[in-house]
Structure formats: C-alpha cells, structure tokens
Amino acid sequence: LTDRSILSLLKKKAQRGVDVHLYYHQQNTPTLHQLEAPHFTFHPIQEKGLMHEKIWIIDESWVFLGSANLTYSSLKMHDNSLLGFYSPPLAEVLLRSRPEDFSIDIGGKKLRYFSLPSRKALPHLLETLDQAKKCVVLSLFTFTHPLIVEKLITLHERGIQIILNIDSYTARGASQKALTPLAEAGIQANLSKGPQLFHHKWALIDNTTLILGSANWTQAAFLKNRDFIIFLN
Numbered sequence: 001l002t003d004r005s006i007l008s009l010l011k012k013k014a015q016r017g018v019d020v021h022l023y024y025h026q027q028n029t030p031t032l033h034q035l036e037a038p039h040f041t042f043h044p045i046q047e048k049g050l051m052h053e054k055i056w057i058i059d060e061s062w063v064f065l066g067s068a069n070l071t072y073s074s075l076k077m078h079d080n081s082l083l084g085f086y087s088p089p090l091a092e093v094l095l096r097s098r099p100e101d102f103s104i105d106i107g108g109k110k111l112r113y114f115s116l117p118s119r120k121a122l123p124h125l126l127e128t129l130d131q132a133k134k135c136v137v138l139s140l141f142t143f144t145h146p147l148i149v150e151k152l153i154t155l156h157e158r159g160i161q162i163i164l165n166i167d168s169y170t171a172r173g174a175s176q177k178a179l180t181p182l183a184e185a186g187i188q189a190n191l192s193k194g195p196q197l198f199h200h201k202w203a204l205i206d207n208t209t210l211i212l213g214s215a216n217w218t219q220a221a222f223l224k225n226r227d228f229i230i231f232l233n
Contacts, residue, residue: 001029001070014040025051049117049224054082054214057095061088065230067141067201067214078197083212083232085111098226109233116215116227125211126151128231132205135161139200142170142216143178153185164189167198174218209233 001007001024014020014037022032026044028051035042045051056064066082068074087106090113093099098115105111114121122145129136129151136155143149143166156162164182166175168191179189192198203211213229215221 001032003070003072003075006070007032007035011035011037011040014038023051023053045226047226049220049226051226052214052221053226053228055094055228057091060091060095062086063091063094065214065228066212067199074199078199079192080199081202081212083210083230111233112231114229116213116221116225116229117223119223121229122147122222124231125229128205128209128211129155129203131209132160134206135163136203136205137163137165138203139165139198140175140203140217141167141197141199141201142218143175144216144218145178145222146219148217149178149181152182152187156185156187162187165198165200166191168192169197 001022010020010022014035017039020040021043022041023043023045024032026046029044032042054066054068058064062084064082064084066080068080068082074080085106087104090104090106090111093102093104099113100115100118101120102113103110104113112124114124126147129148132155136152143164152162152164164187166179166189171179171189171191182189201213201216205211210232211229212232213227215225215227215229221227
C-alpha cells in the first residue's frame with residue numbers, strides 16, 4: 001500500500017468522519033504514521049505467510065476483489081484485474097470474518113468464496129477444472145503447483161483445449177517448473193509482452209465459470225499465505 005493519491009484520499013475521508021479500517025502486510029508497507037487521524041484504524045498483519053489479499057469494501061455494500069495492490073505501479077502500469085459487486089450480504093460476511101468456505105447468490109449468479117490458507121480450496125479448484133468440457137483459459141502471474149499442472153495435462157489428454165497466458169518474467173524463473181512438464185505434454189504457454197508485470201490470477205472454464213483471486217497458483221498460496229479465491233458461475 002504505497003499509492004500517495006489513495007493514501008491522501010483515505011486520510012481526508014477519515015478526517016471527515018468516515019471510518020477507515022486498513023489491513024495490510026506489516027513488513028511490506030512503509031510506516032503509515034502520517035495517516036493517523038480520528039476514525040482511521042490500522043490493522044497490521046504479520047503471519048508466517050504473506051498478507052496477500054486485495055479486498056476493498058465500501059459502505060458495507062460494494063466489494064472489490066482481484067489482483068491489484070494499492071500501489072501506483074499496480075494500478076497504472078502492470079496488468080491486473082478487479083471484480084466489483086454490489087452485495088451488502090457479501091460485504092457483511094467479509095467484514096465479520098475470513099470464511100473458509102462461503103457461498104452466496106449475487107444477481108442470480110452463484111459465487112463461492114474461499115479464504116486461504118485452506119485445505120478445501122485446492123480440491124474444489126481441481127474438481128472445477130475437471131468439469132471442463134471444451135476449453136480452459138488461464139491468465140496467471142506465478143504458476144508452480146504440481147497438482148494443478150497434473151490436472152491440466154490430464155484435461156489436455158482428454159481433448160480439452162488449454163490456453164495458458166503467463167508472465168514472461170516468472171516464466172523464466174519460478175513458473176518454469178510448471179511450464180516444462182506442460183510443454184513436454186504439448187501445452188505451450190503464451191508469454192506476456194512488454195516491461196509490465198502480467199499480474200492476473202484468473203481462469204475461465206467453458207465461458208461459464210470464472211475463477212479469480214489474489215492467490216497465485218502456488219503451494220504457498222493455498223497452504224501458507226493469507227489469500228482468497230472465488231468461483232463465479
């Protein structure tokens with residue numbers, strides 16, 4: 001959290017009597033003492049994994065979820081995605097707790113939400129991928145989880161089209177451990193172009209099921225980091 005325009009706006013809102021609650025990774029965010037004001041409450045998070053969630057809740061009604069950090073580079077330079085809902089019930093749940101497994105209907109669509117770390121989310125992700133009948137499109141920043149790699153290879157062998165878009169920097173680094181067996185199985189990844197990070201974390205199955213979150217598709221995300229992943233039909 002470093003974007004000066006957003007930090008300034010939050011402080012002005014607090015000074016005008018709007019309650020602002022800020023949850024952030026203590027180690028990765030610079031000191032915020034200059035924001036101290038009535039109605040401004042700080043919640044530094046320091047756990048064994050990263051505090052990696054990106055959730056904005058406004059007036060206990062609007063919920064924005066996605067991959068973007070509140071930094072200038074994340075919002076103005078890098079490739080990211082956010083999904084916005086007007087859903088007071090969803091806002092209420094997320095304000096009250098971090099639900100490990102929660103389902104809700106929004107506008108006639110079913111949304112299933114998992115707070116990570118979780119041992120339930122990964123099996124549901126694998127099960128959802130396994131339901132693909134024609135095509136799976138993935139746009140990912142870091143992809144290393146071996147069980148998801150195995151699932152994509154199985155789907156490919158079943159005749160499911162796999163379209164994998166991935167960040168070019170991680171493709172030469174951490175993600176290489178996933179891309180090598182995928183390529184050997186006949187699944188070639190499309191690498192991002194340009195200097196910006198390809199920071200997406202989403203997948204689309206048969207144009208009917210969207211998977212989106214703050215979580216990279218890594219073991220750390222599902223077992224250690226403070227993240228989330230949602231499934232929207």
